[in-house]
Amino acid sequence: MRHNKKFNHLGRTNTHREAMLSNMASSLIKHKRIFTTTAKAKALRKFVEPLITKCKEDTTHSRRIVFSTLQDKNAVTELFKEVAQKIGDRPGGYTRIIKTGNRLGDNAAMCFIELVDYNENMLKDTTAKKATKTRRSRKKSTAAETAPVAEAPVAETTEEKAAE
Numbered sequence: 001m002r003h004n005k006k007f008n009h010l011g012r013t014n015t016h017r018e019a020m021l022s023n024m025a026s027s028l029i030k031h032k033r034i035f036t037t038t039a040k041a042k043a044l045r046k047f048v049e050p051l052i053t054k055c056k057e058d059t060t061h062s063r064r065i066v067f068s069t070l071q072d073k074n075a076v077t078e079l080f081k082e083v084a085q086k087i088g089d090r091p092g093g094y095t096r097i098i099k100t101g102n103r104l105g106d107n108a109a110m111c112f113i114e115l116v117d118y119n120e121n122m123l124k125d126t127t128a129k130k131a132t133k134t135r136r137s138r139k140k141s142t143a144a145e146t147a148p149v150a151e152a153p154v155a156e157t158t159e160e161k162a163a164e
Contacts, residue, residue: 008043021047026075028095029083033114041097041113052094055084086117096122 010017020040025048028034036044051069054062058080067076087094096119099111117123 007046008039010039010043017043022070022072025051026070026072028113028115029070029075029079032118033112035100035110035112037103038097038099038109038111041111044113045095045097049092049094052079052083052087053092055079056088058084083115087115090117 010020012020021044024034024036024040024044028044028048047069051066054066063076063080066079067073070076070079094116095113096116097111097113099109101110102108103110
């Protein structure tokens with residue numbers, strides 16, 4: 001029976017899984033976005049988000065805890081210097097998973113996993129939203145009243161169509 005066994009084993013032994021997730025986490029921290037299967041990305045999210053939360057407090061103890069799981073000095077340095085600056089006020093949810101379809105060879109579900117604050121395209125969309133356009137005309141300003149305005153032809157009503 002599988003009672004209280006909630007995480008995905010990913011078809012690997014415990015040591016292989018820990019080493020793989022450690023390498024994937026350091027790659028995610030270095031490159032800010034990696035391309036992997038959806039199952040691995042979901043397992044990586046549970047692995048890396050507590051480490052990012054730990055890096056908010058820059059103490060020797062927290063650095064040693066993060067280093068014991070990552071085993072990569074450069075990734076730990078970048079995590080505590082650059083990543084901690086960007087996510088300092090965020091209460092959680094540091095990663096985003098974007099599904100991209102299935103892999104050609106074995107039809108495995110593939111996705112991107114990325115750090116949320118490092119995707120400039122998503123940040124631009126949320127900050128610079130355009131006003132929604134409506135089909136009805138707005139009230140004319142004084143400058144617009146002086147210039148001739150070409151109006152769009154009015155669509156035929158149903159009564160005119162029925163009369164024909």
